Amino acid sequence: MLVRSLALLILLTLGACASLPGPEPEAGIEFAPWRLPENKPREVVQALNGSYGAQDFTLQVRLSLTPERMQVAALDLIGRRVFDITWDARGVAARRAEWVSAEMNAVDILKVIVATYWPADDPMQARVADRTASLIITYQTTRENAWNEQVTIRDPKWNYEMTIISYELAL
Numbered sequence: 001m002l003v004r005s006l007a008l009l010i011l012l013t014l015g016a017c018a019s020l021p022g023p024e025p026e027a028g029i030e031f032a033p034w035r036l037p038e039n040k041p042r043e044v045v046q047a048l049n050g051s052y053g054a055q056d057f058t059l060q061v062r063l064s065l066t067p068e069r070m071q072v073a074a075l076d077l078i079g080r081r082v083f084d085i086t087w088d089a090r091g092v093a094a095r096r097a098e099w100v101s102a103e104m105n106a107v108d109i110l111k112v113i114v115a116t117y118w119p120a121d122d123p124m125q126a127r128v129a130d131r132t133a134s135l136i137i138t139y140q141t142t143r144e145n146a147w148n149e150q151v152t153i154r155d156p157k158w159n160y161e162m163t164i165i166s167y168e169l170a171l
Contacts, residue, residue: 029092031107032127034069037118041066043169044147048074050162061164063113072109085109116153116164117146134158 046061059082064071069088076082083096085106094106108131114124115132120143125132134157140149147168154161 029094029106031087031092031110032124033089033091034087035124036065036067037122037124039067041171042147043171045167045169047165048162050160052158052160057162072113083109112153116151119143 042063042065044063044065046059046063048057048059048061050057058077060075060077062071062073069086071087072083072085074082074084081097082100083094083104083106085092085094087110092106092110096104111128111131112135114122114128115135116137118124134155136154136156138152138154139146140151147166149166151164151166152161153164
């Protein structure tokens with residue numbers, strides 16, 4: 001009985017730690033209004049490995065694209081929430097862990113996502129061109145398959161490189 005009680009106490013404690021609220025989301029970040037690319041909802045999971053300068057990082061990312069919004073959630077290898085981004089008709093709201101550098105900003109992440117995964121002829125490509133000029137994006141096969149394969153993104157200007165392995169979940 002004592003073992004069960006201790007196990008329950010540990011589970012409740014861990015659950016409470018996992019649900020502690022983080023910093024308030026940054027609301028009203030200026031960016032283009034949300035529009036679902038290709039009118040195709042998507043649920044995507046990604047494994048992201050990379051380096052920023054001399055620092056390596058690994059993230060698990062979940063993207064949910066619906067007609068109403070895009071939500072992005074990233075976890076580190078031990079399951080800590082790194083950042084959340086919601087992009088909808090009101091704009092962009094973001095939250096990042098206190099231990100994450102302020103250099104990691106939501107609009108930059110969204111611009112790289114758009115540059116990498118939106119169709120080349122999508123009007124949003126023109127809206128993100130200011131950020132994407134320095135990106136070198138390499139697709140395993142073609143851009144059209146990017147949601148289900150490996151993509152490598154290098155940015156010599158910002159000194160980072162990352163490899164993203166994506167898998168689109170069936171809806």
